[in-house]
Amino acid sequence: MDCIVTHEYNLVADGRLGKFYKYVNNKLNGSKGIGSLNSPSSEMLYSDRDKAMLLNDHFNSVFTIDNGVIDTTKLPHKVDDVIHGCQVY
Numbered sequence: 161m162d163c164i165v166t167h168e169y170n171l172v173a174d175g176r177l178g179k180f181y182k183y184v185n186n187k188l189n190g191s192k193g194i195g196s197l198n199s200p201s202s203e204m205l206y207s208d209r210d211k212a213m214l215l216n217d218h219f220n221s222v223f224t225i226d227n228g229v230i231d232t233t234k235l236p237h238k239v240d241d242v243i244h245g246c247q248v249y
Contacts, residue, residue, distance in 0.1 A: 171180050197205045197214055205211050 168183075171183055174180075193208070194211055197211050199205055199210075199214055205214055
């Protein structure tokens with residue numbers, strides 16, 4: 161804990177506001193990981209392993225495996241290469 165206090169003191173004593181605000185924002189907006197999740201059976205999952213397995217199962221259920229075939233009916237319409245006389249890159 162003394163290390164944190166020393167670091168914070170040095171940030172204030174340094175006088176560079178940018179470093180200070182960056183540190184404060186990271187503290188305020190820092191992430192502590194993924195919170196607990198509800199399983200389909202309404203069980204609360206707390207362990208990282210259980211949450212990872214639940215998320216993996218969900219992603220596997222909603223995403224598909226690429227079969228290498230492109231359905232051209234679902235592609236957006238082609239936009240002209242020139243808009244108002246300006247070349248689009």
